[in-house]
Amino acid sequence: xxxxxxxxxxxxxxxxxxxxxxxxxxxxxxxxxxxxxxxxxxxxxxxxxxxxxxxxxxxxxxxxxxxxxxxxxxxxxxxxxxxxxxxxxxxxxxxxxxxxxxxxxxxxxxxxxxxxxxxxxxxxxxxxxxxxxxxxxxxxxxxxxxxxxxxxx
Numbered sequence: 001x002x003x004x005x006x007x008x009x010x011x012x013x014x015x016x017x018x019x020x021x022x023x024x025x026x027x028x029x030x031x032x033x034x035x036x037x038x039x040x041x042x043x044x045x046x047x048x049x050x051x052x053x054x055x056x057x058x059x060x061x062x063x064x065x066x067x068x069x070x071x072x073x074x075x076x077x078x079x080x081x082x083x084x085x086x087x088x089x090x091x092x093x094x095x096x097x098x099x100x101x102x103x104x105x106x107x108x109x110x111x112x113x114x115x116x117x118x119x120x121x122x123x124x125x126x127x128x129x130x131x132x133x134x135x136x137x138x139x140x141x142x143x144x145x146x147x148x149x150x151x152x153x
Contacts, residue, residue, distance in 0.1 A: 045094075046138075047115040048085075050146025052077065052098060052128050055107040068101040068108035074151060076129045077101075083112045083128050085141075087121040094118070098128065107151065117141065 054070055054077050062068055070077030083096040096114030103109075117124065124141055127133035128148055136146070 045116045045118050046142050047113060047117065047144075048126070048141040048146060049111070049113045049144040050126070050148065052110045052112070052148040052150060053104065053107050054101070054110070055149060055151035059103055059107050062103040064103050064105060066103045068103045070101075070108070077108075077110065077131075077150065079110070081110075081129045083114055083126065084133075085114055085117055086125045086127070086133070087118070088123050089121075093121070093124070106149075 054068075054074055056071070056074065058071055059068055069075075069079070077098070079098060079100040081098045083098060084092055085094040085096075087093045094114050094117040096112050098110040098112050101108040101110045112128070114126070119138060121138065123135050123137055125133035125135045126141070126146060128150075131148075131150055134146060134148065
């Protein structure tokens with residue numbers, strides 16, 4: 001009896017071996033392609049940071065470094081207030097939140113950080129609560145240090 005090993009295997013066994021080999025080759029190609037330099041999702045996004053300073057004469061009673069929060073017409077300016085980033089088309093692309101307020105020489109300062117901003121928009125608008133936004137380029141956002149000032153003396 002002559003013939004190859006394949007001749008002695010049943011048809012279902014040959015098909016099973018073919019399926020396993022096909023899956024292995026496909027998986028190997030996918031792994032090589034993903035390791036060969038495709039950008040990860042983390043590289044397609046970036047973050048920014050900044051501060052909002054609330055200027056109000058009611059803070060004059062506090063010492064620098066004390067905890068503070070918005071009062072009366074500024075009660076929405078507090079730890080946890082939402083910070084929104086929209087793309088050029090007006091679509092919400094990322095959110096962050098204000099950190100706790102600290103009394104400074106200027107007023108009550110709230111830090112914020114926003115992660116996961118998708119790259120590639122012509123410009124972005126950053127808005128704290130419902131108080132109007134700052135429009136920035138991607139380069140300006142990437143550099144951080146955004147400064148919002150709200151209120152009056």
